[in-house]
Amino acid sequence: MDIKKKDIRALTKVQLRDFFETQGDKAFRGNQVYEWLWNKGAHTFEDMTNLSKETRQMLEDHFVINHIKVDVMQRSSDGTVKNAVRLHDDLIVESVLIPTKTRTTACVSSQVGCSLDCKFCATARLKRMRNLNPDEIYDQVVAIDRESRLYFDRPLSNIVFMGMGEPLMNYNNVLKAIDKITSPEGLGMSPKRIVVSTSGVPKMIKKMADDDVKFKLAVSLHSAIDEVRTSIMPFNATFPLADLREALVYWYEKTKNRITYEYVVWEGINDKRKDVDALVQFCKFAPSKVNIIEYNPIDDGEFQQARSEAIDMYQKVLEDNNITVTIRRSRGKDIDAACGQLANKE
């Protein structure tokens, strides 16, 4: 690949129009190309059949179209599909299609590897790391939408940013991708069907609230006690719970959008009554609900799913305090497609 050529999909529609004008052509060609790229998903300039041969060649001389490629697709016995997605520089990320009776959810990645260091997550162990571009995020969604139509006869209904990476550490590109996903020129999906999941970067949560975003927010809490949280999510030392709490209150006041706390209960780490009590207190700061997710082991046995008595205790105490709690079972474990298992094993 010629690295001097620019990825054409990094250009906005206005920039494309300007480009054609500087070439002495009509600005509306920019609209045509934009439509090819985003509505019709063209992979080559050759595909753009309403442009002259000369125009297509001219584009070829200036730009590349860096499409992702689904390298390996694995299907789980429970219907979950995992894509290993090859990027233009040969790095790989993973995305997952999770079907239920009524929905198809895409779980997409926002970074190659992750900038954070959660002890229980396989992605944190990857060495290579870069942010994904908006089109690399968008393409993952388009690929899963296609698979959903093919295997389940229906379009994609929901998106969660719970694949590899910390979306708020790649905020601008995630936002651009979501713009494309929700725009009528892209997939036209409602932002209410999109969840951005973060480990909790206070400054960025406030920024999202200021930007008046319409998607939903999930926070991977796992403990409401600083000491415990820092031991399993070391960046909590930099962004302690008091700062997170303040940002979440700010988020709720601005957006009036309820927050979801994701929470894994591990044996001997956060399975005691004091852990539940701290969570109950934390939940009172802003309207919220709790998703207790099953732990998906990542090889070394340092962490273990808590016993069911501990999960039952969480459920009871939360419900007694009028906090909505759901207990989620993992999907796609047999193909390492469950939360925290994405790490390009192949």
Ligand code: SAH
């Ligand atoms: N960085 C973002 C999104 C990616 S992780 C975030 O932290 O929210 C998606 C979810 O999977 C998070 O809630 C994360 O805490 C959880 N997770 C990570 N490793 C896990 C594991 N081994 N088992 C179960 N859940 C895990």
